[in-house]
Amino acid sequence: MNLQVGVKVFLRNEENKILLLKRSLEKYGKTQGSWDIVGGRIDPGSPLMENLQREVREETGLEITSIPILIAAQDIIPNAERHVVRLTYTAHTQGEPALDLSENTEYKWVTLKELQEETDLDVYAKGVADQGLFSL
Numbered sequence: 001m002n003l004q005v006g007v008k009v010f011l012r013n014e015e016n017k018i019l020l021l022k023r024s025l026e027k028y029g030k031t032q033g034s035w036d037i038v039g040g041r042i043d044p045g046s047p048l049m050e051n052l053q054r055e056v057r058e059e060t061g062l063e064i065t066s067i068p069i070l071i072a073a074q075d076i077i078p079n080a081e082r083h084v085v086r087l088t089y090t091a092h093t094q095g096e097p098a099l100d101l102s103e104n105t106e107y108k109w110v111t112l113k114e115l116q117e118e119t120d121l122d123v124y125a126k127g128v129a130d131q132g133l134f135s136l
Helices: 048-060 112-117 123-130
Strands: 002-012 018-023 038-041 069-079 082-092 104-110
Touching: 002 048, 002 123, 018 048, 018 112, 038 048, 038 082, 048 082, 069 123, 082 123, 104 112, 112 123
Parallel strands: 002 082
Antiparallel strands: 002 018, 002 038, 018 104, 069 082
């Protein structure tokens, strides 16, 4: 079985709204939720925070402006060949995203309530949001 580690972040702006990205259908196809938070797989051998910063920068052009706080660890086992451990953080940023359109086609800033009411949210991000593991 192939083990992978991913890092994700509930990235919040100055208004405490959370950034959601709409996944590219070309790259991701049909997934369990079109909207997701920023993140991706780590590069083995490099520190988690460097990977988190890199993913934020690559996907949005933004920088993390606070110390990221780990709020969840999830097992994702989509099949018998792959197991992903997903570490989810919360952190702050400033400005507006400049998307890498090969990965994500749209973005929106949402309140915690709007996040929890989003019906097309990534199933793992929704699991963390629904558990109330972070407060705004």
